[in-house]
Amino acid sequence: MTTLDAAFDLLQCPSCGEPLAPADGGAECGNRHRFDRARQGYLSLRAAHKGKGAPATGDTPDMLEARERFQADGFHDTVAAAVLDAVPESASGWLADLGGGTGWYAARVLDARPTLRGIVLDASAAAVRIAARAHARLAAVSADVWTGIPLRDASVAVALRIFSPGAAAEVRRILAPGGRAVLVVPHGDHQRELQHGLKLMRVPAGKAEEVAASIPDARLVSAREVRARLPLSIEQALDAVFMGPNAFHQERSTVRAALEEWVAPINVTLAVTVVTLELP
């Protein structure tokens, strides 16, 4: 049985909330809403929601490649280590990585926590295609987690939300008793040198205090600040810009021309808080 087959224990229909069961190589709920399983091994649970417009489409393949290179260069290793520290060694059951992209964080946690299985949910089909191959104990589902997470109530032991969107009430709903939410929130000065120097669109900073209070009945386990100055080459600085939403508004060649006026290495601030909450 693949991890995606096993994940039917926790999947629910994004249209009506009924449990999903395997059907004709895809999935179906009791109300006959049908969903496809892609050849590449992920399930597509994208559904339009009344009054909420088309589902989000998420990051493009170019953005994902930039993020994969940046992560492979080690620049998010300190964040990944703090995320892993927030997941108890005794954790067992399911981990859900919300807006989990290519599953880079989920795969690292699963490597170190053999009693967990994981599921990545992301709006980007290109991302979940990669996530479906990222780890043997990781399932991948394309879904809009902003309009509602297609997982059953109290079904996961750990929820990750790393640089990604998602409503706190939904995170609360899917967590089992004693479950943990690990939420990575960028500070106002995250990547500020690039932001200011290139006059980029401001990526709205999260407010760690607000995130820490976002699940009222949860206990705040820790709010750990992770800070570093990353010495980036021009290509790495380009990846730092183009793995985020500025990719939708900027040309790589234009930004490269601007960066070539700078002296490498370009020191860029990494500043996030890893907030860990635990349900009673």
Ligand SMILES: C[S@@+](CC[C@H](N)C(=O)[O-])C[C@H]1O[C@@H](n2cnc3c(N)ncnc32)[C@H](O)[C@@H]1O
């Ligand atoms: C900044 S990336 C972070 C990815 C991953 N957590 C990581 O750090 O490697 C944000 C991710 O959220 C996804 N995303 C954006 N809006 C979404 C939505 N409404 N539902 C699900 N995923 C979404 C994007 O496709 C992208 O993969």
Ligand SMILES: [Zn+2]
């Ligand atoms: Zn349904």
